[in-house]
Amino acid sequence: MNELEQFREETREWIETSCPESLRSSTGQRSGTTMGGRRFPVFAEPAEDSHLWLSRAVERGYCAPTWPREYGGAGLERAQAAVLREEMLRLGAPPPVVSMGLLMFGPTLLEFGTEEQKQQHLPPIARGEISWCQGYSEPGAGSDLASLQTRCEDRGDHYSITGQKIWTSGADVADWMFCLVRSDPGAPKHEGISLILIDMNQPGVRVSPIKLISGSSPFCQTFFEEVRAEKNALVGPLHGGWTVAKRLLQYERQGISSSGFMGPTRGTDAPPELAKRYCGTSDGKVADPIIRDRLARMEMDQHCFNSTVRRTADEARAGNDVGTASSIFKYKASEDAKKRGELMVAILGTQGLGWEGDGYEPFEIDQTRTWLRSKGNSIEGGTSEVQLNIIAKRVLGLPD
Amino acid sequence: MPLVHSEEQTLLREIARDFISEKSPTGELRRLRDEPDPIGFSKSLWKEMAELGWAGIPFAEEFGGADLGHTELGVVLQECGRTLTASPLLSTIALGGTAIDLGASEALRKEVLTGVCSGQRILAVAHQEQTRHAPYATETRATKTPSGYTIAGSKTFVLDGHVADQLLVVARTSGSSRDRNGLSLFLVDAETPGITRTRTLQVDGRNAARIEFRDVEVDGQRLLGEIDRGAEILDPVLDRATAGLCAEMLGGIEAAFEHTLNYLKVREQFGTVIGSFQALKHRAAELHVEIELSRSIVIEVQQAIDSGDEAVPELVSTAKARLSETAFLMGNEGVQMLGGIGMTDEEDIGLYLKRFRVQQFTFGDASFHRDRYANLRGY
Numbered sequence: 001m002n003e004l005e006q007f008r009e010e011t012r013e014w015i016e017t018s019c020p021e022s023l024r025s026s027t028g029q030r031s032g033t034t035m036g037g038r039r040f041p042v043f044a045e046p047a048e049d050s051h052l053w054l055s056r057a058v059e060r061g062y063c064a065p066t067w068p069r070e071y072g073g074a075g076l077e078r079a080q081a082a083v084l085r086e087e088m089l090r091l092g093a094p095p096p097v098v099s100m101g102l103l104m105f106g107p108t109l110l111e112f113g114t115e116e117q118k119q120q121h122l123p124p125i126a127r128g129e130i131s132w133c134q135g136y137s138e139p140g141a142g143s144d145l146a147s148l149q150t151r152c153e154d155r156g157d158h159y160s161i162t163g164q165k166i167w168t169s170g171a172d173v174a175d176w177m178f179c180l181v182r183s184d185p186g187a188p189k190h191e192g193i194s195l196i197l198i199d200m201n202q203p204g205v206r207v208s209p210i211k212l213i214s215g216s217s218p219f220c221q222t223f224f225e226e227v228r229a230e231k232n233a234l235v236g237p238l239h240g241g242w243t244v245a246k247r248l249l250q251y252e253r254q255g256i257s258s259s260g261f262m263g264p265t266r267g268t269d270a271p272p273e274l275a276k277r278y279c280g281t282s283d284g285k286v287a288d289p290i291i292r293d294r295l296a297r298m299e300m301d302q303h304c305f306n307s308t309v310r311r312t313a314d315e316a317r318a319g320n321d322v323g324t325a326s327s328i329f330k331y332k333a334s335e336d337a338k339k340r341g342e343l344m345v346a347i348l349g350t351q352g353l354g355w356e357g358d359g360y361e362p363f364e365i366d367q368t369r370t371w372l373r374s375k376g377n378s379i380e381g382g383t384s385e386v387q388l389n390i391i392a393k394r395v396l397g398l399p400d
Numbered sequence: 401m402p403l404v405h406s407e408e409q410t411l412l413r414e415i416a417r418d419f420i421s422e423k424s425p426t427g428e429l430r431r432l433r434d435e436p437d438p439i440g441f442s443k444s445l446w447k448e449m450a451e452l453g454w455a456g457i458p459f460a461e462e463f464g465g466a467d468l469g470h471t472e473l474g475v476v477l478q479e480c481g482r483t484l485t486a487s488p489l490l491s492t493i494a495l496g497g498t499a500i501d502l503g504a505s506e507a508l509r510k511e512v513l514t515g516v517c518s519g520q521r522i523l524a525v526a527h528q529e530q531t532r533h534a535p536y537a538t539e540t541r542a543t544k545t546p547s548g549y550t551i552a553g554s555k556t557f558v559l560d561g562h563v564a565d566q567l568l569v570v571a572r573t574s575g576s577s578r579d580r581n582g583l584s585l586f587l588v589d590a591e592t593p594g595i596t597r598t599r600t601l602q603v604d605g606r607n608a609a610r611i612e613f614r615d616v617e618v619d620g621q622r623l624l625g626e627i628d629r630g631a632e633i634l635d636p637v638l639d640r641a642t643a644g645l646c647a648e649m650l651g652g653i654e655a656a657f658e659h660t661l662n663y664l665k666v667r668e669q670f671g672t673v674i675g676s677f678q679a680l681k682h683r684a685a686e687l688h689v690e691i692e693l694s695r696s697i698v699i700e701v702q703q704a705i706d707s708g709d710e711a712v713p714e715l716v717s718t719a720k721a722r723l724s725e726t727a728f729l730m731g732n733e734g735v736q737m738l739g740g741i742g743m744t745d746e747e748d749i750g751l752y753l754k755r756f757r758v759q760q761f762t763f764g765d766a767s768f769h770r771d772r773y774a775n776l777r778g779y
Binding site for chain 2: 272273275276284285286292293295296297299300301303304305307308310311314315317318320328331332385387388389391392393395396397398399400
C-alpha cells in the first residue's frame with residue numbers, strides 16, 4: 001500500500017469515529033450549514049453534534065487541510081486534501097465548517113497578507129471562531145465590479161469608510177468583512193481600488209437582509225457610515241487592491257465549483273432512487289423514460305466534471321498551465337446545479353410545487369427551495385456570461 | 401492514477417502527430433474519396449504505421465506487438481482523428497485484434513495476431529444487423545454440424561468488412577433475438593464460399609460493408625471462447641473499441657475547434673474580426689468547456705481499461721455519450737461559424753461534420769449509452 005492509500009485508510013477510520021451519525025447523509029445534502037462565527041454563530045442542527053464534529057476537525061487542522069500548521073491548518077499536500085474530501089463525500093460527512101474565510105479570504109491572505117495579518121486572522125478562521133463576509137458588489141457595480149464607489153479616506157491614524165454594499169452573503173452574522181473600496185477617486189477605475197478589512201461590530205455598520213425568491217435571506221445590503229479600519233488593515237498595497245481582488249475571485253470560483261457539486265450518489269436519497277419512488281418503476285427501471293434519460297445525463301455530466309477537476313489538479317502537478325480552469329468550473333458547476341435543481345422538482349412532480357405547511361415533506365420543500373436558490377448560482381461570483389468572457393479572452397485569445 | 405499522459409505517451413503523441421500531419425493530412429481523405437479508392441484507406445500508409453509498431457500496440461511481444469495499452473492506442477487514434485486519417489486501426493486493432501486477444505485459443509492468437517501486428521492481416525467484426533447499435537439483437541444463426549457450424553444470416557455496417565482477410569462473426573447458437581445469452585463468436589475467412597460482401601460508401605468517405613452469409617461452413621476450432629457465451633467477449637471488445645473511437649473523436653473535435661477558432665480570429669465583418677462579437681465568443685467558450693470535459697473522460701476511460709477497473713462499462717458509456725454530444729455541437733457550430741464557406745466541399749469543416757455524424761452513431765449514440773448507463777446503474 002502506498003502512502004496515499006494508507007492516508008486514505010486512516011482518514012476513513014477517523015471520519016467514521018469522529019463525525020456524528022446525525023450529521024451524515026447519503027446525498028451530502030443537509031438542512032443547514034455550519035458557518036461558525038463569534039457574534040451570531042451559525043451551526044447546523046443538531047447543533048451539539050455540529051460543535052463536536054467541528055472541535056474534532058479543528059484538533060487535526062482539517063477545516064483548512066492545506067494551510068500550514070502554524071496558521072491552524074493541517075499542512076496536507078493537495079493530493080491528501082483531495083483524499084480527505086473524497087472520503088468525507090463517500091461517508092456522507094459534511095464539511096465541519098463552510099465559510100468564506102476558508103474558501104476565499106484565507107487563501108488570498110496566505111498569498112498577499114503580512115505575517116502579522118496571517119497570525120491575527122487565519123487561526124480563528126481555521127477554528128471556525130470568526131466568520132467573514134465579502135464586500136464586493138454594490139448597487140451600481142455588479143458584473144462591472146471595478147466601477148465600485150464605496151469611499152475610503154485616510155484620516156491619519158486610520159481609514160474611514162462610507163458607502164453601500166449589496167449581495168453580502170452572511171453579513172448579518174459575520175464578524176469581519178473583506179471589502180473593496182475606492183481609495184483614490186481620481187485614478188483610472190482599476191487603479192484606485194484597495195482591499196481593506198473591516199470589523200463589523202462597530203457603530204456606523206448597518207445590515208439589512210434581502211429576501212430571495214427561495215424565501216430565504218442569505219444575502220444582505222450593508223451600509224457604512226464613517227466606519228473605521230486600522231492602518232494595518234489593507235491587504236496588498238494601497239490603491240493596488242484590484243489584483244488581490246481578482247485572485248480572491250479565482251478562489252471564490254473554485255470554492256463555488258467544489259462545494260456546489262456532488263459526485264454520483266448512492267443510497268435511498270440518491271436521485272435515481274427518488275425517481276423510482278416518485279415516478280414509479282417498470283421492469284425495475286424508472287417508469288418515465290425521459291426523466292430516466294435526464295438522470296443519466298446528469299450523472300454522466302457530474303462524473304465528467306469531477307474528472308476534469310481531478311485532471312486539472314493532476315496537470316497542475318505535472319507543471320502544465322491551468323490558469324483559467326476556475327472559470328470553466330464555475331461556469332459548468334453552476335449551470336449543472338441549475339439543471340439538477342430542475343430535474344429534482346421534475347422528479348417530485350406536484351410534490352415539488354409546495355411552499356410550506358401540510359401536504360409536503362420537509363425534504364420536498366427543501367428540493368423546491370434548492371431549485372429556486374440554484375438560479376443564483378450562475379449569477380453570484382461572476383455570472384456565467386462573465387465566465388464565458390474570461391474563457392474567450394484568456395484561454396481562446398479572442399479579441400475585445 | 402493521475403489523469404495525464406506519461407512522458408512516453410507524450411513522446412508517442414509527438415511522433416504520431418508529426419507522422420500523420422506529414423503523411424496523411426485531410427487532403428489524403430479527399431483523394432481516397434474522390435478517386436474513389438477501391439479499398440478506402442491507403443495500404444502503403446498502413447504498412448508504414450505497422451512499421452512504427454502501431455498495429456501491435458496493445459498486443460504481446462511474442463506476436464510482434466508492443467505490449468502497451470489502450471491508452472497508447474488512444475493516443476495514436478486521437479492523432480489520426482485530427483486529420484480524419486482512414487486506417488484499419490479501429491476495425492483490425494481496437495475491434496478484431498482485441499477480440500482475438502481476449503477470446504481466442506493460444507494457437508489461434510498466435511496465428512492471427514502475428515499477421516495483425518505486422519500489418520498484413522485485416523480483420524473486421526460483423527456484429528450489427530439493424531439500423532442501429534444493438535449488440536445482442538442477432539438473428540444470424542450458427543447451426544451445429546458434425547465438423548463445426550453453418551452460419552446463415554446477414555450483417556450490416558461491418559467496418560472495413562469489404563477488405564478484411566478474416567471476419568469475426570457474431571451468431572446466435574441458442575435463445576432468441578436480443579438475448580445476451582446464446583451468442584457465439586466465430587473466426588471466418590472472408591473468402592469462404594457462401595459469403596457475399598458489398599461495399600457501402602458512407603457520407604464520411606470511409607466505408608463499411610454489408611455481408612451475406614449463405615450456409616457458410618466454419619470449423620469447430622474457429623469458435624472463440626465458449627459456445628453461447630460470446631457476449632462475454634463481445635462486451636469488453638465493444639467497450640475497448642468504443643473507447644478507441646472516443647479518442648479518435650476527440651482528435652477530430654480538437655482539430656475542428658482549432659480550425660474554427662482560427663477563422664473567428666481572421667474573418668472580418670462590420671470592420672472588425674468576427675471573434676470579437678460576444679455572441680460568437682460565448683459559443684466558442686461553451687465549446688471549449690465541453691471539449692475540456694471530453695478530454696478528461698477519454699483519458700480516464702483508457703486508463704481504466706488498462707488497469708482492469710470494474711467500472712469500465714459505465715465509463716465507456718459516459719465517454720461515448722459525452723463525445724457524441726460534443727462532436728454534434730462541434731460539427732454544427734463549426735459549419736455555422738464558418739458561414740457560407742462552411743457549406744462548401746472545399747472547406748474541411750464539412751469533412752469533420754460528416755465524420756462526426758458517423759462516429760456519433762458507431763457503437764451506439766448518446767441516447768443508447770445513456771440507456772445503457774442507467775441499466776448499469778440499476779435504474
